[in-house]
Amino acid sequence: KKYKIQPQNIYNMDKKGFFLKQIIIIFIHLNNIKKEKVVLNKQDWVINIKCISAAGKLFAPFLVFKGDYINT
Numbered sequence: 001k002k003y004k005i006q007p008q009n010i011y012n013m014d015k016k017g018f019f020l021k022q023i024i025i026i027f028i029h030l031n032n033i034k035k036e037k038v039v040l041n042k043q044d045w046v047i048n049i050k051c052i053s054a055a056g057k058l059f060a061p062f063l064v065f066k067g068d069y070i071n072t
Helices: none
Strands: 011-030 033-054 062-064
Touching: none
Parallel strands: none
Antiparallel strands: 011 033, 033 062
């Protein structure tokens, strides 16, 4: 009440991390013999950020993935 901030201008943010594992397997067929080979076994953390205002406005979740630094 002191600053007269409206409920639509008050926000609550929450973050949650989860583990993402990506495995890519290629299948090779030679002379009726099926072989498989793992070509990528990648593990990363992903951050999910959610935000809602005191007035009840919900923003779409925001996902943050690990990025690469490119010096151009």
